[in-house]
Amino acid sequence: MRRRLLLALVAVALALALVPVASAGEVVVGIDRTRVSTSLGRSFSFTTTVANRGTGPTGTLVAHLNILSLKPGLYVDPEDWSSDRTHYLHPIPPGGSRAVRWRVKAVNGGSLAAYVTVVPQSGAGTPATSRALRFDATSRKTLNSGGVLPIALGVPGGIALLALAVRVQRRRRGRRVRIRVV
């Protein structure tokens, strides 16, 4: 009885192993656009489509967004640009596809690129990568120390004048009261 059960289990395992499973090499990542113009602080979104061109279903896939600067000198921390950079995708049947929407906020000005890489959750195989989405974020001078000076000097100055006026008023009142008493 035990022997039969063991044989049955081996047979099932062999059958499962023989079912073709799409490798990462048969997964194709498409992107709905390759260029975006934006400005500092604005958000934009794009969609990638993960398609299974293989003959068997894929396993669970992990899609990950990466962002880099095309020019040296600009530090890019992708975490700042997108709070949701990793998506776990359920197995895709052969010929099927899954769309993933990515939302990015431009936190620096400059020429940058974003791309999406898809890796099987098992970690084995070659990652599939989308075409790069190039985006130019126009920067602007947001703050400057000269511009803040009117406020930095004006507010304390205004309060000091108000305090002075209150003090003068109080002294005048005090003097009037003293004169009446005299």
Add this chain to the structure above:
Amino acid sequence: MIVAGQELRDHWLGGRALGLTLALSLLLSVVSYLVATNQALNYLEQRESVNLTLQVAVAVGALLALLAAADTISGERERGTLESLLVTPISRQQLVAGKLAAALSLWIGAFAVTVPYVWYLGRGIGVVSEALAAGLVVGTLVAVFLASLGVLISSVSRSNRVSLSVSLLLLLVLFAPTQFPTSAQQGWLGDFLLRVNPLTAGEHYIGKIVVDSHAWSHDASWLLSPVLGAAVFAAAAIAAARSISLHGGSRS
């Protein structure tokens, strides 16, 4: 109402509140100048500079309210004017409520002074109105909590010096969790301490709205301790008004 009016006149026309507000404005001017010296801050840094200015304003504004509240009863006691106040035809609860309202006016003044700085630092990134609204709500809750705490301490203190010292010590204790290392803040105990402390919870909430652009409802649980702290301590300060004595301390 009469007590509040008199106290407001004492604070604002007496010059003390204006002097403290002037000191706050100088501090905010220095902070704004320093954060604005970078010619091209990135988007997040600009939000963080708004957050920093707002948090300084909330902390100092609440401190001013606490200082004013810590002087309310013990100050009158020390100046020998408490007796005449207690024989006036108003209840002790009304007396404390009026003094509490007047102490809170220092926070309102501090907030009014903060508005132009936040406007300058946050313009162009659509954060000004949200930051000011969050600052006003959280700052008011924290100020009510601290001012009520100050009134409670002042009610039982024998001298003004004791009242101010204990109030400032408690304020330092409340601020201490902000100095924890990041790893300590991330554990369950660190998270609990940050949440249970109205000051740290309030400042965390402001940061989430201003820096991370979260919706007001997203981190609403962080507002629980500021709301509870304000309600419980305000009620306790007014309830404790019944036991105000001429000499302070515990009754023998």
